[in-house]
Amino acid sequence: MKKKLLCLLMPVCLLGLAACQNSTADNSTTANSTEAVTETQTETEAPTEKETLLSRDRMAYTEDITYETLARYPDKNIDKPVKFDGKIIQMIGAVDSNYTAIRMAVDDDYNHALLVVYANDVIDGKLLENDRITIYGGYVGQYSYTSTLNKPITIPQVEAVMIDLHDNN
Incomplete structure (x- = not known):
């Protein structure tokens, strides 16, 4: 149940999540070449780093991948x-x-x-327009939409796993 819920909540498997594999009827273990996830986890167990898809350690995120890199090579990252x-x-x-x-400049x-x-539980409270933030997450590809002037627009999309809200002064 927990693994199915995680797969629904995090639609993009960013790190080859083994927990999103189909489960079997018996309580066996699903194996991946680098890990094994037990199918009998209880609802109270804390998710592992793999289950949360990306690290909760802010030091794991660098600014090596720039906006320009995502715009120029949308499928590479x-x-x-x-x-x-x-x-x-x-x-x-x-x-x-x-x-x-949200859209972020x-x-x-x-x-x-x-x-x-x-996810709504990533940050306490609500974010507002003009808030200054730092996001940490995974790049999931391009997102296309039509502007109010009926022009097509394509921008990079990120699924944030952590957000820091900064003082707006």
Whole structure:
């Protein structure tokens, strides 16, 4: 049950998550070449790093992958951990009951907008437009939409696993 819930909550398996494999009827162990996940985990056990898809250690995220890199080579860095600082330029709202989406201007450059999707429990309270934040997450590819002027727009999308809210002064 827990593994199925994780697969529903985190639709993009960023690090080859073995827990999203189909389970068998018996309580056996599913094996991956580098790990084994026991099918009989209880609901109270804390998820492992693999189950949370990306590390909760902020030091694991570097700024080596830039916005320009994601825009120029959109398929090259899928599933890689990324870190970006910037300002929220639009609160898009709830994706579903568990996720929220925002548009963020990387380094306050409105020409470098990211779509950021995050689980509602990633941050206490609510984020607001013009908040300055740092996001830590995985790059999941390009997101395309039509602007209010009926122009197609494509921007990089990140699934954030941690968000730091900075003082806006």
